[in-house]
Amino acid sequence: MAEVDEAEPRVEVAPSRVEQAPPPLAEAPPAPVAAGRSRPQLLAAVVLSACLGLIGGAAAAWGIYQRLGPAQRVVQVGGPGGGSGTAPAVGSLVADVAPAVVEVVTRPVSASDLLAPAQGFASGFVVSGDGLVVTSAHAVQGATRLRIALNDGRVANAVIAGRDVVHGIAVLRAVGVSGLPTLSFGSSPPRPGDTAIAVGAPPFGAPSVSAGIVSATSRTLSLTLAGTAVPVLDTLSTDAVADPADDGAPLLDGVGHVIGVVVVDPTNPAAGLQALSGRAASALVDDITRGSSSEGLLGLETAYLDPATAAVAGLPAGDVVEAVTPGGPAAAAGVVTGDVVTAVDGTPIDATHHLDPALAGTTVGQTVSLTVFHAGKSVTVTLTAVAAG
The missing domain is CATH 2.40.10.120 (Thrombin, subunit H)
Structure with missing residues (x-):
């Protein structure tokens, strides 16, 4: 990455400020309508009051926004x-x-x-x-x-x-x-x-x-x-x-x-x-x-196949192979898309144990034994992890 010119303006993120709003004022009871006031006059007064309220509320909200930023x-x-x-x-x-x-x-x-x-x-x-x-x-x-x-x-x-x-x-x-x-x-x-x-x-x-x-x-x-x-x-x-x-x-x-x-x-x-x-x-x-x-890769992508879904498909539960890297360790061992990995180094695949070399700490050059359901039968293959790229 190229060196950064320190003369550029800094981006500062100020700590947020939270102020507690005052308790709402109790509503005053409605004032009685003057006996001689006509309905049009009353409507005009109500509309004018509402407009003034909207303008005042907007101004107050803008003032709060300027001081505090968005909520x-x-x-x-x-x-x-x-x-x-x-x-x-x-x-x-x-x-x-x-x-x-x-x-x-x-x-x-x-x-x-x-x-x-x-x-x-x-x-x-x-x-x-x-x-x-x-x-x-x-x-x-x-x-x-x-x-x-x-x-x-x-x-x-x-x-x-x-x-x-x-x-x-x-x-x-x-x-x-x-x-x-x-x-x-x-x-x-x-x-x-x-x-x-x-x-x-x-x-x-x-x-x-x-x-x-x-x-x-x-x-x-x-x-x-x-x-x-x-x-x-x-x-x-x-x-x-x-x-x-x-x-x-x-x-x-x-x-x-x-x-x-x-x-x-x-x-x-x-x-x-x-x-x-x-x-x-x-x-x-x-x-x-x-x-x-020194993370090692095995050259395949998998997704977990739970027991219920596996039973419907007539397959064992495990990690179903979704993709195989051409020329990678899995491809060299004969693993193909649709195979199901049921165990890694003897440990069965389940909802909390998956085929994931990084999480297992697999390193470059390390050998990994996979139990794979392939072409209708269970077989064991040995893969040697390679470097990424």
């Missing part, structure tokens, strides 16, 4: 019992994690860009006190200048510290910072029905919050990168609402641990809020912290 946008999905009982818990969680949620700026920004900040702004979250920030690879593709706007108002230049193209994750390093608040990753994989809360950092105002539940796990998502549809493994689906500025934001469980990284594909807005693998993000951060990454 916080909170999207919640109600559950049993109406959902009002969970709102305070969500609000408390957001307050706890917000200091570690940052704005990612991917290009030089002028004042006019702030009027329509759809491009060049994304979210991320801090995972180490010295400035490692996780976001989505989609959020930073084509970046011409990377900066991190911290929750306390500071802005730092950033560089890309690492990428995981298989899972769509990018890790940035903010330059010249220390002692930052951080988020931690969850220790257990999320399950359908689990709480899912996305906390983003939009260009204006307080954090954006989208709350719902995990609706599906272990999906393969087709994500558009540089105009090309790219398969991304081990993604989550939720029933929450996506916001473009949430791209790269943390997806949290009910106690504030990261279970995913929000990704928003503007070419498929109907998909709702999707998230990249939190486990893959954690593994990438660990690799960067250790100073090395």
Whole structure:
């Protein structure tokens, strides 16, 4: 990445300010109508009063907007019992994690860009006190200048510290910072029905919050990168609402641990809020912290086939092969599209154990034994992992 001219204007994100509105005034009882007043006169008075009220209200609203910016946008999905009982818990969680949620700026920004900040702004979250920030690879593709706007108002230049193209994750390093608040990753994989809360950092105002539940796990998502549809493994689906500025934001469980990284594909807005693998993000951060990454690939893409669906199709449960890389290890071993991987190194595939070399810590040159349902029978093949690209 080219050196950045430090003379460029800095993008500052001021901390949001929240003021409590005064209690509403009690309505006065309606005044009696004068006996001699005609209906047209009364109607004219009412219309004039309404117009003056609208003008005064608009002026007051504009004054508040100028002082405070837009109000916080909170999207919640109600559950049993109406959902009002969970709102305070969500609000408390957001307050706890917000200091570690940052704005990612991917290009030089002028004042006019702030009027329509759809491009060049994304979210991320801090995972180490010295400035490692996780976001989505989609959020930073084509970046011409990377900066991190911290929750306390500071802005730092950033560089890309690492990428995981298989899972769509990018890790940035903010330059010249220390002692930052951080988020931690969850220790257990999320399950359908689990709480899912996305906390983003939009260009204006307080954090954006989208709350719902995990609706599906272990999906393969087709994500558009540089105009090309790219398969991304081990993604989550939720029933929450996506916001473009949430791209790269943390997806949290009910106690504030990261279970995913929000990704928003503007070419498929109907998909709702999707998230990249939190486990893959954690593994990438660990690799960067250790100073090395030697992830090995097996040359195939799979999706989980649950027992019920497998029974209908007359197949065993496992990871069904959706694509095979020509000339890769899987192709060399005779694996084809439609095969079902039922075990990896003797460990059966199930809802929480999948064929994912990155999550398993598979390194270049390592051999992996797969049990595969192929051409109507179960066979065992041995693959040697290769480097990406």
